[in-house]
Each structure stands twice: as C-alpha cells, then as structure tokens.
Amino acid sequence: MSEINDAIILQGISKVFPSRHGPPIVALEDINLTVKEGEFLCIVGPSGCGKSTLLRILAGLEQPTTGEAIVTIKEEGKPVNSMVFQEQSLFPWYTVRENIAYGLTMRGISPQECQRITDHYLKITGLGKFARAYPHQLSGGMKQRASVARAFANDPSILLLDEPFGSLDEQTRVLLQQELLKIWEGTQKTTMFITHSIDEALGLGDRVLVMTARPGRVKEVLDINLPRPRDLTIIRSQPSFLDLFHTIWFSLREEVLKARNEEMG
Amino acid sequence: MRTEGKIISFFSPLLLLVLWELLARVGVVDIRLFSCPSRIMKTFVPVLLSGELLYHSWVSVRRILLGFAAGAIPGMLLGLSMGLVPLVRAALEPMVAATFPIPKLAIMPLILLVFGLGESSKIFTIAIGVFYLVLINTMAGVLSIDPIYLDVAKNYGASRWNFYRTVALPGALPMIFAGFKLGMGTALLLIVAAELTAAWAGVGYWIWRAYDMFDIERMFTALVMMSVLGYLLSYLLDFIERQVIPWKTPPAQ
Numbered sequence: 001m002s003e004i005n006d007a008i009i010l011q012g013i014s015k016v017f018p019s020r021h022g023p024p025i026v027a028l029e030d031i032n033l034t035v036k037e038g039e040f041l042c043i044v045g046p047s048g049c050g051k052s053t054l055l056r057i058l059a060g061l062e063q064p065t066t067g068e069a070i071v072t073i074k075e076e077g078k079p080v081n082s083m084v085f086q087e088q089s090l091f092p093w094y095t096v097r098e099n100i101a102y103g104l105t106m107r108g109i110s111p112q113e114c115q116r117i118t119d120h121y122l123k124i125t126g127l128g129k130f131a132r133a134y135p136h137q138l139s140g141g142m143k144q145r146a147s148v149a150r151a152f153a154n155d156p157s158i159l160l161l162d163e164p165f166g167s168l169d170e171q172t173r174v175l176l177q178q179e180l181l182k183i184w185e186g187t188q189k190t191t192m193f194i195t196h197s198i199d200e201a202l203g204l205g206d207r208v209l210v211m212t213a214r215p216g217r218v219k220e221v222l223d224i225n226l227p228r229p230r231d232l233t234i235i236r237s238q239p240s241f242l243d244l245f246h247t248i249w250f251s252l253r254e255e256v257l258k259a260r261n262e263e264m265g
Numbered sequence: 266m267r268t269e270g271k272i273i274s275f276f277s278p279l280l281l282l283v284l285w286e287l288l289a290r291v292g293v294v295d296i297r298l299f300s301c302p303s304r305i306m307k308t309f310v311p312v313l314l315s316g317e318l319l320y321h322s323w324v325s326v327r328r329i330l331l332g333f334a335a336g337a338i339p340g341m342l343l344g345l346s347m348g349l350v351p352l353v354r355a356a357l358e359p360m361v362a363a364t365f366p367i368p369k370l371a372i373m374p375l376i377l378l379v380f381g382l383g384e385s386s387k388i389f390t391i392a393i394g395v396f397y398l399v400l401i402n403t404m405a406g407v408l409s410i411d412p413i414y415l416d417v418a419k420n421y422g423a424s425r426w427n428f429y430r431t432v433a434l435p436g437a438l439p440m441i442f443a444g445f446k447l448g449m450g451t452a453l454l455l456i457v458a459a460e461l462t463a464a465w466a467g468v469g470y471w472i473w474r475a476y477d478m479f480d481i482e483r484m485f486t487a488l489v490m491m492s493v494l495g496y497l498l499s500y501l502l503d504f505i506e507r508q509v510i511p512w513k514t515p516p517a518q
Contacts, residue, residue, distance in 0.1 A: 059420050083420045089413050093435035093512045102431075103421040134512040154421060 006072050007158060007190040008035040008058065013067035014215075015053050026215035027053045028064075033209065033218060035158075037073055040184065040191045042201035044252060045211030045219075046259040051194045052086070054216070055162050058192065059083045073157045073190065079103065082156040084147050086163040090135040096146050097122065097131040103154030121149040124183060141172035145179070152183055159184075159191040166196065177203060178232055185229050198248045202241055203232045210251045213259035220251060300481045308482035309489060322490050324466040328384065328459070329452045329498070332391025337448060340399030341441060347400075348407020349433045361400065369394045369451075370458050382463040390459040395448035399441065406440025407433045439513060442506045449502060453495050468494075 013031040018024050027050035035041050045051050056062040058069050059081055071080050082103060090099045098105075101118045109117075122128045125145040135143055144164055151159055164180075165173045177200060184191060184204075195201050201208045202224055210219040224244060226235050235241050282302045288294040289301030296304065312318040347354040369390060376393075380386035410432065418432045460469025468487050475483035506513075 059416075061416050061419060079422055081420070083416075085413060085417065087413060089417050091414060091417070091431070091435070093438070093510075094431075102417075106418075106422045106424070106427055106431075136512065150421075 005037045006034050007037040007039070008033075008192070009068075009070045009072060010034075010054075010058075011068045011070070013054070013057065013064045013069060015050065015057065015062065016065045028057075029215035029217050031067070031216070031218055033221075035190060035192065037190055038188045040193065040204060040206045041209060042193045042195060042205030042207070043209045043211060044195060044198060044201050044248065045216060046213050046252065046256045047196065048214055048259060049211045049255070050214065050216030051211055052162055055083070055160050055192060055194055058158075059160055071158060075157050079107065079154055079156045081158045081160055082151040082154040083160040083162065084144075084151045084164045086166060088135070088143055090143055090146055090150075092135050095132050095134055096127055096138070099135070099146055100127075100149045100153050102150055103156075107154075117153050117155075121153045125149045125179065139172075140168055141176060144168060144176060148176075148180060148183070152187065152189075157190065159189045161191065161193045163194050163196065165200070173200075174232060180204065181230060181232070198245055198252065199236070201248070202226075202244055203230065203235065208244075208248060210248060211255070213255045213262065219255065222247065298481065300485055304482050305485040305489065309486045312483070312486055318471070318486060318490055321466055321468055321471045321487075322494060325456050325460065325468040326494065328387045328467065329391060329449075329456055332388040332455075333395050333448065333452055335388060336392035336395030337399045337445060340396040340444070340448075341403050344400040344403025344441075344444075345407060345429055345433050345437065348404045348410075348437065349428060354404070361397070365397045365401070369455060373458070373462070377463060387456070387459040387464065387467075391452045391455050394451040394455045398448040398451060399444040402440045402444025402447070403437055406437030406444075409440065410436035438510050442502065442510070445502055446499065449498050450495075453491065453498075457491075 010031050010033040013028055014026065015028040016024050016026050031054060043051050043054070053062060057064050058071075061083075074080060090096075091102070094102070097118055100121055101114050104114045104117060122131050125148065127142060127146055127149065130138060130142065135146070138146070148161075148164060151161075165176050168176065181204060193201075193204060198208075205224050208222045208224060210222070211217065212219045222244060226238070226241065285294065285299075286302045289296050289299070294301070309318075343357070347357055372393075373390060376386050376389055380389050414432050414436060415428070418428055423431060456467065457469035457472060460467040461473055464470040468491055471487045472484055475481075475487065
C-alpha cells in the first residue's frame with residue numbers, strides 16, 4: 001500500500017479576538033492536527049468553541065494569532081479550498097446556475113467547460129429544473145444543495161463545510177447527508193466538516209475530532225472504522241456506531257456542561 | 266378589495282377636479298389666483314397642439330436626462346468605492362457630510378459664474394443634486410450587503426474588479442435605484458429653479474414668463490406638464506429597475 005500524504009497540517013494555531021469590554025477572548029488555543037489526503041474529518045464541539053473560526057482560518061478568511069495552517073496538497077490549476085457556509089450564502093442576484101458556476105467563472109474557466117461542469121452538478125444535485133431560478137425561489141434544502149454543488153464544481157484540493165445542514169429539518173438533512181456522501185465518494189476529496197450533530201459526524205467522517213469548550217483545543221480524535229460506501233440508515237443501527245456515539249456523547253457532554261457553567265458564572 | 270382600491274384611486278382625483286371647478290364657479294375659489302380646470306384646459310389644448318409646450322418640455326427633459334446621467338454615474342462609482350474600501354470612505358466621508366447639506370440653489374450663482382449662461386450650468390445644477398443622493402444611497406447599499414457574500418467572493422477567488430462586479434454592484438442595486446428615484450425627484454425641483462435665470466427655453470422658463478405676464482392659466486399648463494413628466498420619468502425608472510433587478514422578490518400582496 002502506498003504512503004498516504006498529509007493534506008493539511010495545523011501547527012500550534014491559536015486565535016485571540018480583542019473584546020471591547022473585558023479581557024480578550026481566546027477562541028482557539030494550540031491546535032495541532034494533521035489531515036491525510038482524501039480523508040473526511042468531522043469536527044464536533046460545544047457551541048462557541050471556535051470550530052467555525054478554525055475553518056475560517058483554513059479558508060483564508062481569518063488570520064491565526066499564532067501558529068500556521070499549511071495546506072500541503074496543492075494541485076496545479078485547482079483552487080486550494082472551497083467552503084460551504086453555514087448560513088444562506090448563495091448570491092440572491094444570481095440564478096442557481098450562475099451561483100454554482102461562480103468559482104469557475106472567477107478562475108476564468110472557459111464558458112464551454114464551465115457549462116459542462118455546472119450541468120454535471122446541476123444533474124447530480126437534482127437542481128436541473130431550477131437552473132434558471134433565483135435563490136429566493138428555492139427551499140432551504142435546495143439552497144444548501146446548490147451551495148454544496150458550488151463548492152464541488154470549483155474542484156478544490158480541500159473542501160471545507162461549516163455546519164452546512166444545521167438549519168434544515170431532519171428528513172431533508174438525512175437526504176442531503178446521503179447525497180453528500182455519494183458525491184464525496186465519487187471524488188474522494190480531503191474534507192473538513194463541522195457539525196454539532198454526533199450522528200452526522202459519525203455517519204460521514206473517517207475521523208471525528210472533539211473540541212473542548214472555549215478556548216477551543218483538541219480534546220480527542222476518534223477513528224470511525226465503518227465501511228464505505230456507507231448507507232446511513234444501515235450504519236446507524238450497527239453496534240460499533242452506537243459505541244462510538246456514546247463515547248463522543250460523554251466526551252462532548254463534559255465540555256457542554258463546562259461551557260454552560262462558565263456562562264452562568 | 267384590490268378592484269375597489271383601483272376604482273377609488275381613479276375617481277378621487279377626478280372628484281377633486283370637479284370640486285375645484287364647482288367652487289370656482291360659485292366664487293369660493295378666486296379664479297384670478299387659482300384659475301379652474303376648464304380655463305386651464307382651454308389654454309392647455311392649443312399650446313399642446315401647436316407644439317410650443319412640447320418644445321419647452323423637451324428642452325427641460327434633455328437637461329434633466331443629461332444632468333441625471335452626469336450626476337448619477339459618478340455618484341454610483343464613488344459610492345461603490347466608498348462602500349467597499351474603508352480607506353476611501355474615511356477620506357471622502359467628511360467632505361460629503363460637509364457639502365451635502367449646502368442647498369444646491371445656494372450655489373447657483375457660483376455655477377453660473379463657472380459654467381456661464383449656456384446649457385452646462387443647468388445640467389450641472391441638476392447633476393450636483395442627483396450626485397449626492399445617488400452617492401449616499403449607493404454607499405449605504407454596499408454597506409448593507411451581508412458580509413457573508415464578501416466571504417464567499419474572497420473564498421472563491423474573486424479579483425478586486427470582481428468584488429465590484431459580482432458583489433458590490435448587484436448587492437447595492439436596490440438601494441442605488443432608491444437613490445435614482447430620489448435623485449429624479451430632486452432633478453424636477455431643480456430644473457424649474459435652474460431655468461429661472463439665464464434661460465430662454467424650458468418648462469421653468471415657461472412658468473416664470475407666464476408669471477411675468479400674470480397669465481395664471483399658462484402657468485398651470487406647465488404645472489400639468491411637469492406632473493405628467495414626473496409620472497413618466499418615475500415610470501421609466503420603475504421599468505428599468507424591473508429589468509435590471511430580476512431577482513428582486515415581488516412585494517407581498
């Protein structure tokens with residue numbers, strides 16, 4: 001078996017936000033982490049633990065206060081990363097097609113190529129009929145499908161997803177998780193996925209990283225040895241899934257309680 | 266409810282005209298000052314048919330359109346830059362805040378000195394009025410864009426030019442059009458004042474000439490024309506807005 005390369009190396013990353021009242025807020029503290037090429041890493045943690053900040057640092061939208069985020073896989077002609085945002089982030093002024101093609105257009109891909117790639121992702125996300133619709137005409141699930149399609153169409157070296165399905169209803173979420181798995185299994189991109197749902201993290205990830213309450217640190221990293229390709233409805237009932245669920249649940253519960261105690265003084 | 270509303274909207278102005286006419290006939294309204302609809306129409310039809318009023322209207326419309334373009338385009342460009350680049354905003358905002366409140370009519374004499382008595386002084390007067398309204402609205406429009414869209418543009422590798430083209434401009438368009446509409450209203454105000462001095466044609470000139478001759482009906486014909494022009498110009502802007510902003514959610518009924 002050939003050696004699997006590292007894709008992302010995080011070295012001693014911390015992030016401090018100045019605060020107008022009181023002491024500065026330490027969002028992240030000494031994060032060290034390596035993500036392998038082609039790995040699907042899920043990050044769970046109590047709210048406010050800085051998981052989004054960590055992803056934003058990787059996306060180049062924030063600068064770390066100390067440390068370094070190094071993306072070691074850089075493929076010729078491909079963007080380093082593309083992000084799927086938590087909230088509604090499709091441009092309201094562009095049609096679904098134009099939104100999905102956004103990254104390609106920005107990179108100056110030829111219109112024919114752009115059209116071909118966009119058609120492909122419109123088809124596999126089932127948005128073909130809505131290619132010319134504007135975001136306000138779509139349901140929440142369709143909007144997030146289009147956001148995911150926009151990221152995949154851009155064909156980045158690493159894919160960053162920040163609670164992309166957090167605001168969706170349960171049924172839609174499971175459907176979209178399944179679709180994401182299918183697309184991901186076809187491309188095997190290095191992926192970092194933030195969620196607050198243990199269920200989601202276990203269903204999708206190769207490894208799950210549990211973060212501590214603020215300041216966010218790496219609490220533990222668990223390997224999820226569930227076979228791929230996965231069927232979410234089947235793996236949820238497997239004993240190893242339930243064991244892992246409990247392990248993470250108790251690990252996370254401790255942090256959530258800690259965060260709550262801090263909030264209540 | 267909606268059809269009722271339409272019927273009321275149609276008949277209420279008509280009723281007001283009838284009332285005006287009746288009150289004038291019984292002598293409650295002084296026709297030497299306020300004239301009455303029938304007398305105004307008697308004057309209006311011939312000046313309209315002779316093309317005299319249309320000629321003066323066209324002169325004014327041309328000044329309005331040129332002045333509007335000369336004010337709106339720089340206002341929009343500067344507003345986009347001020348909205349998008351904090352340094353540009355910091356540099357220009359105090360000047361805008363200090364010069365915006367100066368009544369545009371107060372600088373008319375200066376404009377006449379600088380631009381002379383020809384067309385350019387009238388066009389500039391309108392341009393400066395439109396400029397500020399479009400500038401301020403465009404900047405506010407850019408600043409009100411949800412920062413998430415800037416994050417998306419940055420993450421997906423948008424160049425500086427593409428930040429303007431794909432985020433700032435489309436995101437601010439609804440506010441830009443609000444500025445255009447305010448600007449058009451101001452242009453109609455300013456044109457009459459600008460044509461008060463050193464003008465030899467235009468609706469404003471027409472009104473002031475009629476005033477000099479104490480020809481109240483003639484004055485009113487120009488007012489009717491101004492009202493029609495205002496309606497048409499705002500209709501034109503609404504039409505362009507619908508074409509340019511197809512993603513705008515239709516207002517809830």
